[in-house]
Amino acid sequence: RDALVTSAVNCLTSFLSGFVIFTVLGYMAEMRDVEVEDVARDKGPSLLFITYPEAIANMVGSTFFAIIFFLMMITLGLDSTFGGLEAVITAVMDEYPQVLAGRRELFVLGLITVCFLGSLSTLTHGGAYVVKLLEEFGAGCSILAVVLLETIAVSWFYGIQRFSHDVKAMLGFTPGMFWKVCWVAISPALLAFIVISSLLDPPPLMLFDYQYPEWSISVGYLIGASSFICVPFYMVYKLVWTPGSLKQ
Numbered sequence: 001r002d003a004l005v006t007s008a009v010n011c012l013t014s015f016l017s018g019f020v021i022f023t024v025l026g027y028m029a030e031m032r033d034v035e036v037e038d039v040a041r042d043k044g045p046s047l048l049f050i051t052y053p054e055a056i057a058n059m060v061g062s063t064f065f066a067i068i069f070f071l072m073m074i075t076l077g078l079d080s081t082f083g084g085l086e087a088v089i090t091a092v093m094d095e096y097p098q099v100l101a102g103r104r105e106l107f108v109l110g111l112i113t114v115c116f117l118g119s120l121s122t123l124t125h126g127g128a129y130v131v132k133l134l135e136e137f138g139a140g141c142s143i144l145a146v147v148l149l150e151t152i153a154v155s156w157f158y159g160i161q162r163f164s165h166d167v168k169a170m171l172g173f174t175p176g177m178f179w180k181v182c183w184v185a186i187s188p189a190l191l192a193f194i195v196i197s198s199l200l201d202p203p204p205l206m207l208f209d210y211q212y213p214e215w216s217i218s219v220g221y222l223i224g225a226s227s228f229i230c231v232p233f234y235m236v237y238k239l240v241w242t243p244g245s246l247k248q
Contacts, residue, residue, distance in 0.1 A: 028051060028054070056069055089111065092107070122134075129207055129210070133212070133219070137221060137223045137224040141198055141224055142227035144191055147191060148191040154183070155183045163183070
């Protein structure tokens, strides 16, 4: 039920956001006497920090709407940061409980310091281009690839029957055939299709009429691969060092 409600709310929110975004873009296009695609030509930072504030400035009560708009952006950023950091913190704390027991605050401080130092490059004169590179390669395919590996690990290697027994132990009932088919076949197939199709024919990376050089695209792929490359490496490591034959 929670999965269905979350998915429905997510899709309906995107549907509503589409009306909001294109209403503003249409208004800006009419005001500038240009086409809508020309207003949103430079997507990303310029759309968020130039086009939208300009549209808000022309509204009645612009100060109020500007305040709540940028408060929304700050809370969205904080929400994503909390979620991402907590995933790393929990994973490392669970992996090394003896070392980090009683030192959670120091570990969190060190992690945030590393993140802060790494993000300083986005505050330089070329910071918008760094953000665009991270946005294109750091979040899209890499997240989907991690989810694909998780789906395969749970459904195929751990086993769908074992996972269904775990769900029954927690919820009191066994998942239906629809969920099993989704976990085993539909979700991995769709995720693999999205990842492969996005890698086969990537559009040229541009921002503010500047086309990124080839070496920066290679750096972007390295950034994206760094998110999940440890998973197959660790899998091979465990296969090699765990006692027993390959079948065992």
